[in-house]
Amino acid sequence: MKYAPPFQRTNGFLPVLLVFAVLLLLPVVVTETYARHTLILVFVYAVLASNWDLSLGYGGIVNFAHLGFFAIGLYGYAIFAKVIGVDPWLALLVTPVFAVAFAVLLAIPILRLEGIYVILVTIAATQLLLQIVVSQSTYTGGTSGMVLLPRLTIGDYKLSSDNRLGYYYLALALLTASTFFLYKIERSATGRAMKALRDNKYYAISRGVSEARTRLWTLGLSAIFPAFAGGFYGAYLRVASPDVFGLGFLTITLSVLLLGGIATIWGPLIAAIVVVGLSQLLADYGAWRNIVIALVIIGVVVVYPGGLFAALQEIWSGFDRAKTNLIAAYRRKTGAAARARAMGTSDQLLETRHGKVSVCDTHSGAQAIIFIHGNSSCKEVFRHQFDALRDQYRLVAFDLPGHGVSPNADPEKDYNVAAYAQIVRDLVDRLKLGNPIIFGWSLGGYVALEYAAAGNPISGLVMCGTSPIRTYPDDMPKGYIPSPHMELAGKRFHSPYEKGQYATHTIGMQKHSEPVLWQAVWRTDGQAREQAFAKLKTTDWQRQMSVIQGGKIPFAMINGPKDPFINHTYCARPEFGTDYAQTPILINGAGHAPFVEDPDAFTKAFLKLIEAF
Amino acid sequence: MAFDTFMFILMSGILLGGLYALMATGLAVVWTTLGVFNFAHGTFVMLGAYIAWQVTQSVAGGFGFMIAVVLSILVMFCLGFVLHFALIKPFERNQNVVLLAVISTLAAASIIENSVLLGWGPRDKQIAPPIGSKIDFFGASINTFDFVILGVALLTLFALAVFLRRTTMGRTLRAAAQNREAAELMGLNVPKLFAITLGISAATAALAGIFVGSLRFISPTFGADPLMKSLIVVILGGVARFTSPIYAAFVVGIAESFSAYFLGLYWSPALLFAMMIAVLLIKPEGLFGHRSKTL
Numbered sequence: 001m002k003y004a005p006p007f008q009r010t011n012g013f014l015p016v017l018l019v020f021a022v023l024l025l026l027p028v029v030v031t032e033t034y035a036r037h038t039l040i041l042v043f044v045y046a047v048l049a050s051n052w053d054l055s056l057g058y059g060g061i062v063n064f065a066h067l068g069f070f071a072i073g074l075y076g077y078a079i080f081a082k083v084i085g086v087d088p089w090l091a092l093l094v095t096p097v098f099a100v101a102f103a104v105l106l107a108i109p110i111l112r113l114e115g116i117y118v119i120l121v122t123i124a125a126t127q128l129l130l131q132i133v134v135s136q137s138t139y140t141g142g143t144s145g146m147v148l149l150p151r152l153t154i155g156d157y158k159l160s161s162d163n164r165l166g167y168y169y170l171a172l173a174l175l176t177a178s179t180f181f182l183y184k185i186e187r188s189a190t191g192r193a194m195k196a197l198r199d200n201k202y203y204a205i206s207r208g209v210s211e212a213r214t215r216l217w218t219l220g221l222s223a224i225f226p227a228f229a230g231g232f233y234g235a236y237l238r239v240a241s242p243d244v245f246g247l248g249f250l251t252i253t254l255s256v257l258l259l260g261g262i263a264t265i266w267g268p269l270i271a272a273i274v275v276v277g278l279s280q281l282l283a284d285y286g287a288w289r290n291i292v293i294a295l296v297i298i299g300v301v302v303v304y305p306g307g308l309f310a311a312l313q314e315i316w317s318g319f320d321r322a323k324t325n326l327i328a329a330y331r332r333k334t335g336a337a338a339r340a341r342a343m344g345t346s347d348q349l350l351e352t353r354h355g356k357v358s359v360c361d362t363h364s365g366a367q368a369i370i371f372i373h374g375n376s377s378c379k380e381v382f383r384h385q386f387d388a389l390r391d392q393y394r395l396v397a398f399d400l401p402g403h404g405v406s407p408n409a410d411p412e413k414d415y416n417v418a419a420y421a422q423i424v425r426d427l428v429d430r431l432k433l434g435n436p437i438i439f440g441w442s443l444g445g446y447v448a449l450e451y452a453a454a455g456n457p458i459s460g461l462v463m464c465g466t467s468p469i470r471t472y473p474d475d476m477p478k479g480y481i482p483s484p485h486m487e488l489a490g491k492r493f494h495s496p497y498e499k500g501q502y503a504t505h506t507i508g509m510q511k512h513s514e515p516v517l518w519q520a521v522w523r524t525d526g527q528a529r530e531q532a533f534a535k536l537k538t539t540d541w542q543r544q545m546s547v548i549q550g551g552k553i554p555f556a557m558i559n560g561p562k563d564p565f566i567n568h569t570y571c572a573r574p575e576f577g578t579d580y581a582q583t584p585i586l587i588n589g590a591g592h593a594p595f596v597e598d599p600d601a602f603t604k605a606f607l608k609l610i611e612a613f
Numbered sequence: 614m615a616f617d618t619f620m621f622i623l624m625s626g627i628l629l630g631g632l633y634a635l636m637a638t639g640l641a642v643v644w645t646t647l648g649v650f651n652f653a654h655g656t657f658v659m660l661g662a663y664i665a666w667q668v669t670q671s672v673a674g675g676f677g678f679m680i681a682v683v684l685s686i687l688v689m690f691c692l693g694f695v696l697h698f699a700l701i702k703p704f705e706r707n708q709n710v711v712l713l714a715v716i717s718t719l720a721a722a723s724i725i726e727n728s729v730l731l732g733w734g735p736r737d738k739q740i741a742p743p744i745g746s747k748i749d750f751f752g753a754s755i756n757t758f759d760f761v762i763l764g765v766a767l768l769t770l771f772a773l774a775v776f777l778r779r780t781t782m783g784r785t786l787r788a789a790a791q792n793r794e795a796a797e798l799m800g801l802n803v804p805k806l807f808a809i810t811l812g813i814s815a816a817t818a819a820l821a822g823i824f825v826g827s828l829r830f831i832s833p834t835f836g837a838d839p840l841m842k843s844l845i846v847v848i849l850g851g852v853a854r855f856t857s858p859i860y861a862a863f864v865v866g867i868a869e870s871f872s873a874y875f876l877g878l879y880w881s882p883a884l885l886f887a888m889m890i891a892v893l894l895i896k897p898e899g900l901f902g903h904r905s906k907t908l
Contacts (some may be wrong), residue, residue, distance in 0.1 A: 128886040287727035294720035302703040528750035
């Protein structure tokens with residue numbers, strides 16, 4: 001299932017808008033010619049590297065052809081504008097045609113080859129281009145290159161006037177257009193086909209992706225903007241020299257790409273600023289400049305092979321975790337009274353082996369019921385049950401680590417189903433809950449199953465909004481209905497829009513009717529979402545299944561028929577039925593969270609079940 | 614064409630072939646053992662030549678040619694050994710190892726090239742050839758030293774082949790190349806063996822560099838050409854056997870010298886690259902090999 005929200009609804013929207021606005025206004029502050037020159041070069045390298053990334057990172061075709069495309073753009077502009085004498089703007093516009101034609105020619109050998117051979121054939125092809133350029137010195141200037149290429153003008157206004165203001169905005173326009181183009185391609189059907197071929201070639205082919213056609217598209221599309229960049233480079237510097245074929249140019253461009261991080265559109269943009277900035281900063285140091293740049297490249301690929309974009313995401317993730325943790329700490333204090341009113345009892349922080357968790361306990365009653373909430377939620381979802389059942393049972397609910405008002409915990413150790421089950425066990429011991437009945441919702445359902453499967457004391461298990469899984473991942477598409485919102489469940493960074501979508505679709509509530517739950521999605525540690533989802537594969541599903549089918553522990557499922565996630569036909573299979581409920585009990589009209597959507601009907605059904613346990 | 618001209622072109626092609634064989638074998642050994650292409654190989658050739666040149670200069674004591682050769686080879690072996698740990702070992706477990714090694718070796722090439730530029734300056738240098746005499750070979754007048762180069766190059770390759778096939782050390786190297794996991798399970802220190810491989814590759818590159826440096830001028834940027842030629846040779850010949858790139862080296866050398874004569878200096882590299890692309894299209898495993906990589 002593809003998940004592709006429009007750009008203005010993703011996380012990247014604000015930063016990109018901000019950067020674009022800064023770049024748009026920068027010439028007001030940066031008036032000096034040399035600084036602007038550096039920025040123009042940054043844009044050129046960013047265009048070249050990010051388009052190279054379309055084939056190298058997204059397409060998985062590790063190739064060195066893009067220097068050739070760039071050179072074709074450069075020499076195409078030079079020959080058309082100077083030797084043939086057409087209008088410079090027209091010359092700039094026609095260059096991509098030749099680059100794409102070259103790309104299509106190159107696609108023929110590339111289709112037959114793999115791995116290092118693709119690198120070598122593209123190196124050979126660019127060197128072949130170099131030899132042609134060098135040998136045709138009447139048209140190309142040979143080894144000494146061409147100088148005094150025609151400049152770009154609008155009417156009588158030279159783009160180089162006003163300290164290169166025109167070239168600055170033309171380069172920025174080129175970068176913007178190229179980035180928009182790449183963004184659209186990446187999210188199109190062709191872009192998904194490219195990534196599918198890269199990640200699992202034979203599976204993609206078996207699903208009807210044509211390898212030849214997709215690779216041809218990948219190369220052809222990624223040739224367009226490098227040629228523009230080359231043509232622009234020629235028009236801007238007014239020089240076309242065979243240096244663009246050299247190892248030096250290759251090293252700089254490749255380092256922009258790798259330093260930024262492959263398979264990211266934005267990475268090369270960041271790296272271009274770093275590499276070109278560094279290279280211009282050290283321009284006076286001659287050979288030392290190249291040595292320093294090369295050392296930086298080696299340092300980054302050794303220490304951080306993911307590149308700067310991955311590093312940026314790590315920083316952002318750290319920031320996000322600190323923020324959510326602060327929100328939790330703040331709400332622990334300020335929201336305590338409101339939460340106590342909702343739940344009828346105040347919560348307290350309890351130490352477990354996976355960090356502190358916030359627990360609500362009604363303290364009175366012989367039989368305990370533990371409620372476990374789902375992904376990106378909080379214990380207050382169960383407040384109607386606390387209200388209705390508090391006189392008959394001892395009720396306990398808690399916020400999972402990284403959720404609600406519990407503090408964040410270690411992503412590696414504490415954010416997974418097994419750790420959550422151990423937290424339940426710790427609470428049972430600390431609060432002396434005896435043999436509790438456990439109710440698990442959604443992800444909490446798996447936690448409840450895991451708790452029972454690990455042999456912990458339990459006298460009954462009710463699951464809601466969870467599909468039993470026999471083998472992972474085979475049963476996931478059977479047990480769940482693929483929906484774009486499933487993608488959100490395991491996504492680390494949510495944009496505000498995505499948070500709203502997730503809240504609406506899991507709980508089926510609007511912002512104003514359920515403010516606490518709405519806030520819970522905002523507070524949830526993104527790492528908790530990502531880790532819990534990613535580590536589903538480490539769970540012992542067979543053992544969980546034996547809890548359901550073993551018949552030793554009373555088990556039943558309560559679902560909402562409108563639940564958009566789970567496959568009701570799958571859940572109603574006889575193999576998951578027990579003496580207490582042959583098929584899942586359905587709360588009419590409810591969705592993924594019947595205990596909030598129709599609390600009375602749910603509580604009645606729930607009570608009937610646990611009384612039978 | 615006169616017979617002596619033909620002989621002259623043929624002999625210069627064979628001489629080129631011998632040099633290319635020396636360079637390309639180093640590249641091929643690294644490719645088959647470490648599984649990466651070393652883009653710093655050309656700068657190894659260049660640096661080897663510079664070290665030898667320095668040793669023969671009076672500032673450094675003005676040692677003879679032989680001492681220069683031995684010192685240069687030793688230094689380059691050590692450099693190659695060390696560079697393995699800096700350039701390739703850090704990401705040998707990474708799935709993008711081929712690409713990462715490309716960028717790290719390219720960066721190393723940049724460092725070596727610019728360090729040489731800093732240390733020795735941009736001016737061309739030449740190593741004085743130890744033998745200046747010429748001999749008459751089927752009517753063509755050919756430097757005696759050319760024959761020596763050819764002989765030493767072939768002898769070195771033969772010695773390397775014997776080393777890889779007959780000695781315990783060579784056999785462990787081949788074992789590490791053929792099945793890394795099994796070699797490690799047998800207790801071989803694979804990273805060390807890989808480092809030795811890169812060292813041997815750098816040493817043969819140095820020898821080739823000294824020979825090139827005594828035939829032509831050397832400059833900090835002259836590594837690019839040996840690198841490209843080695844790539845062409847390795848692709849053309851394939852790496853199925855130790856000898857595959859050696860045969861291909863002579864094909865390339867002779868093709869180059871004849872095309873330079875008939876097509877001109879500028880078109881001869883174009884022809885070679887076209888040949889390389891054609892071989893990749895028709896027989897990607899190389900002209901002299903099966904589709905597998907072993908030593």
